[in-house]
Amino acid sequence: MAEPVTELWPVTLYAASWVDTADVAEQWPDAVDLEPTLVARVLAAAQEQCEAFAPALAPGQEVPASWKVAVVMQARAIYRATIAGSNDQIGADGLTVTVFPMDWTVQRLLRPKRGRIRVA
Secondary structure (H helix, E strand, O other): OOOEEEEOOOOEEEOOOOOOHHHHHHHOHHHHHOOHHHHHHHHHHHHHHHHHHOOOOOOOOOOOHHHHHHHHHHHHHHHHHHHOOOOOEEOOOOEEOOOOOOOHHHHHHHOOOOOOOOOO
């Protein structure tokens, strides 16, 4: 695994990460209350899933902002999946959440639908 390079609250991310800890803290405020190693693991898993789904970037091309948002959204979804029971419920009150492998919103951030012109 790559050497850790970024640290904030103290979650350690790796050099290949599309997001930094400021992105995570801004888009997933509850993450600062979670165990840092868990946050790092779900971010790494989300990054892998997003890289596998997203189209390839050209060499030297900057990662689009929407892809960074997608990584954090997917990390949140992975975290919810780890705490939801077999009935997709969280907590004593049975708050129900729907857990998808990769939400369509995340998919569209990585691969936006393109409009097509129809000629009649």
